[in-house]
Amino acid sequence: MPSDHHTELPAGKMPELRIMPMPADANMHGDVFGGWIMAQVDIAGSLPAARRANGRVATVAVNSFLFKHPVFVGDVLTFYVDIIKVGKTSITVSVEVYAERNRLQAEIVKVTEAILTYVATDEKRKPRLLPALDVASSSN
Numbered sequence: 774m775p776s777d778h779h780t781e782l783p784a785g786k787m788p789e790l791r792i793m794p795m796p797a798d799a800n801m802h803g804d805v806f807g808g809w810i811m812a813q814v815d816i817a818g819s820l821p822a823a824r825r826a827n828g829r830v831a832t833v834a835v836n837s838f839l840f841k842h843p844v845f846v847g848d849v850l851t852f853y854v855d856i857i858k859v860g861k862t863s864i865t866v867s868v869e870v871y872a873e874r875n876r877l878q879a880e881i882v883k884v885t886e887a888i889l890t891y892v893a894t895d896e897k898r899k900p901r902l903l904p905a906l907d908v909a910s911s912s913n
């Protein structure tokens with residue numbers, strides 16, 4: 774099993790989100806609340822889902838969520854998202870979160886892994902069929 778400890782962020786991948794937790798996001802010991810991390814994961818995961826849906830999406834399920842290592846105030850968090858499944862109205866994504874800490878020592882830790890499902894919704898907040906992919910433009 775690969776280690777969660779790295780000296781660089783994953784090469785060649787575009788993050789969806791980068792953010793630094795502040796003291797209000799943590800307990801008295803400086804450990805960041807899991808709920809705060811979950812909120813950021815939900816936002817990051819929704820971005821490629823909304824792009825694929827070409828419009829609004831709602832989170833229907835958090836299929837799995839693993840807090841592998843703690844997150845501390847002052848860490849720089851980077852969120853990577855991959856679409857792993859597309860259904861008729863739903864999009865399932867995998868989210869990986871890396872924390873950069875002790876930046877002079879280039880310590881980077883994969884802290885969180887999650888899988889979430891979003892549903893494309895219409896103006897009445899009901900499920901909406903996903904648009905067909907434009908094969909010509911999606912291959913670029």
Ligand SMILES: CC(C)(COP(=O)(O)OP(=O)(O)OC[C@H]1O[C@@H](n2cnc3c(N)ncnc32)[C@H](O)[C@@H]1OP(=O)(O)O)[C@@H](O)C(=O)NCCC(=O)NCCS
Nearest residue numbers: 831832833834859860861862863864890892894898899900
């Ligand atoms: C999202 C919502 C519009 C879906 O409506 P629904 O009538 O329950 O949807 P359906 O049963 O038709 O399912 C729609 C899709 O979601 C998928 N889905 C439903 N429940 C799921 C679950 N527990 N896990 C994974 N996928 C699920 C279905 O498989 C279906 O996918 P497909 O069309 O690609 O095959 C509705 O449940 C809703 O409004 N939920 C609240 C959303 C919300 O407020 N989220 C934020 C709070 S965290």
